[in-house]
Amino acid sequence: MPMKVFFKYPLLAVLSIVTVLFVLFQCKTDKHQPITEDLSAVKSEIAKNNASFEKQIHELIVVVSKNTDEKTIQKKFEELRITYKKMEWAVEYFLPNSARFINGPALSEIEMDEHTELEPEGLQVLEELFYPYIPENKEESIRFLKKLINKSNTIKTNFQAISISKDQVFDAARQEIFRISSLGISSFDTPISGTFLKEMPYSLEAVQLTLQQISTDQSKDKALKSINEAINSAIVTLKKNTDRNTFDYVNFIPDHLNTISSLLLEFKKQENIPDIEVTTALSKNAATFFSKNAFNPNAFIPGKEFAFSDEKAALGKKLFNDKILSNSNNRSCATCHNPEKAFTDGLAKSMSLDHAELQRNTPSLNYAGFQHGQFWDMRKDDLEGQSSDVISNKEEMHGDLNVILGKINQDPIYLPAFKKIYKTPKAETWQLQNVLATYIRSLAKFNSDFDRYMSGNRSSMTENQKQGFNLFVGKAQCALCHFIPLFNGTVPPNFKKTEQEVLGTAVNGENKMFDQDLGRGKFHETVAALQHSFKTPTLRNISKTAPYMHNGGYKTLKEVMNFYNKGGGKGFGFKVDHQTLSDSPLQLTDQEIDKIIDFMGALDDQ
Structure with missing residues (x-):
């Protein structure tokens, strides 16, 4: 029997850099720049866990080779995953390229510039092979286990070669807590076995031990003590219920994970740990995902000169609503992006200047600034490129950027505003793009009832909405693609790439005909x-x-949920060779679907 096709995992990961999988190259690309400080205890713990990891891989090879029963293979595999979780915080942070091939999605990596695919490998590929285990896949299982040995050797070689510092170790530990709060809590890397709730205590304990290793007397009886208590409390809760379908996610996040991430800032302050000077999407001073100004829009701009400012946003808003951007002065951006409809138009498909139906639905601009890839087909990398594409499109606005700039540079209001912001004699093309993009970046408010609930206001969500969130994360598996807290495809906790999916979408909610749009x-x-x-x-x-x-x-969210509940396009009998959405029915009842939809209403900004 041939090896299974890897379609069940619901994400398609894409990297823009070719990853070469031998050790010498990894040493060059993965490691941080050498720093004088070296924390031997931390590195020793990583080495110990990696040695166990390699030993367990060899043991699993033996077990598979001897045609052992499925239950034993799965038990050994779960032990292997737990060992990885003990060093995940370090591997994900210091060796991100390696981490992708150790515990990334069981789907091809795609090198966009070369239009090529790289074979998936690692723990999630093995999960596909072991749940259930089919003896005919023995040789494939062993092949991927041997590849995993190579990755273990990469970890060993790199951590022998690099120096790590206290600020890096703290940053990595903090990032792990946010990984648990988003990917971990959603079963991102155990979509089939669903063992994530059993694994999370080991990730938390690894953070706990690491903080102890870098702590001094400044925090031992203060923040570190509180962190230990909070982590221990979280572990107790996790061990009480490991059923993904009944776990209380809606309270575990604010009661435990948010508490831990908040206490980390106190630890950082007491230990006088400086910030890592790298621009990141999540602010270095964000106590939780739901803190005010937790996300930095400047992590998604094409260059420093495009940095966000309120002045740019205000000017961009004025232009967004001005018909000067269209060829005939008869359409503005706001024509198709109505604020009352979350900056959509309420139509099935966008309308051309001649009132003809275009190919696709008008997407919302809310939170569009937190994505790497604009338009449904992601044909533009950023909002600056998106704005010029729409303006110059002959069917949408049919504008000419040079003509528009000519008007702006003669306008008694616009020209002084551009000169004040950019310190140039006249407005330039990139500046026009930038102010429009900056306004769109300002549209992310993060002030929904859900945000308030996660920030401590327990009355901001109804009981149905709370149950809906638990279903959203658990049984319905929505959070596997719509990542908390942005609820889009931008992957936490570093938010450096945005995913796309192959769902097998039909032309309409009747699900009788496959939509042929190539996207x-x-x-x-x-x-x-x-x-x-x-x-x-x-x-x-x-x-x-x-x-x-x-x-x-x-037409409705009920139609959308029914599509997912059936298993996407494949569930309706469409031939979708590379569907990334699981084709297994979710078995949601109508009542459960209604609760999930009710929860999604709690994501509306106020």
């Missing part, structure tokens, strides 16, 4: 895995943005 595949015709793939949009303000999907074919 991102149009620009990568030789990459099979990208055909019919589309960006994962945010669910924030989703109740205001009907109709749904890239084609606007689904």
Whole structure:
């Protein structure tokens, strides 16, 4: 029997850099710049766990080779995963390229510039092979286990070569808590076995031990003591219930994970640990995902000169609503992006200047600034490119940037505003793009009832909405693609890439005919895995943005949920060779679906 096709995992990961999988190259690309401080106790613990990891891989090879029963193989595999979790905080932070091939999604890596695919490998590929275990896949299982030995050797070689500092170790430990609060809590890396709740205590204990190793007397009886108590409390809760379908996610996050991440800032302060001077999407001073100004829009800009400012946003808002941007002065950006509808237009598909229906639905601009890839097909990397594309599109605005700039540079209001902001004699093309993009970046408010609940206001969500969130994360597995807290496809905790999915979408909610739109595949015709793939949009303000999907074919959220509940396109009998959405029915009842939809209403900004 041939090896299974890797379609069940619901994410398609994409990197823009070719990853070469031998040790010498990894040493060059993965390691941080050498720093004088070296923490031998921390490195010794990483080495110990990695040695156990390699030993367990060899043991698993033996078990598989002897045609041992499925239950024993799965038990050994779960032990191997737990060992990785003990060093995940370090591998993910210091060796991100290696980490992708140790515990990344069981789907091809795609090198966009070369239009090529790299074979998936690692723990999630092995999970596909072991749950259930089919004896005919023995040789494939052993092959991937041997590849995992190579990754273990990479970890060993790199951590022998690099120096690590206290600020880096703290940053890595903090990042792990946020990883647990988003990917960990959603079963991101155990989508089939669902063992994530059993694994999380080991990740938390690893952070606990690491903080103890870098602590001094400044925090031992203060923040560190509180952190230890908070982690111990979280572990007790996790051990009480490991059922993904009944776990209380809606309270575990604020009661435990947010508490731990908040206490980390106190630890940092007491230990006088400086910030790592790298721009990141999550602010270095964010106590939780839900803190005010937790996210930095400047992590998504094309260069420093494009940095966010209130002045740029205000000017961009004025231009966004001005018909000067269209060829005939008869359409503004706001024509198709209505603030009352979360900056959509309420139509199934966008309308051209001649009032003809275009190919796709108008996407919301709320939270668009927190994505790497704009438009449904992700054809532009950032909002600056997106704005010029729309303005110059002959069917949408048919504007000419040079003509528009000519008008702006003669305008008694616009010209002084541009000169004041950019310190140039006249407005330039990139500046026009930047102010429009900056306004769109300002549209992320993070002030929904859900945000308030996660920040401590326990009356801001109804009982149905709380149950809906637990279903959203657990049984329905929505958070596997719509990552907490942005609820889009931008992958936490470092938010450096945005995912797209192949869902097998139908032309409409009747689900009788497959939609032939190639999506991102149009620009990568030789990459099979990208055909019919589309960006994962945010669910924030989703109740205001009907109709749904890239084609606007689904009139209600109930229709969308019924599509997912059935198993996507494959569930309706469509031939979707590279569907990333699991084709296994979710078995959600109508009542459960209604609760999930009710929860999504709690994501509306106020």
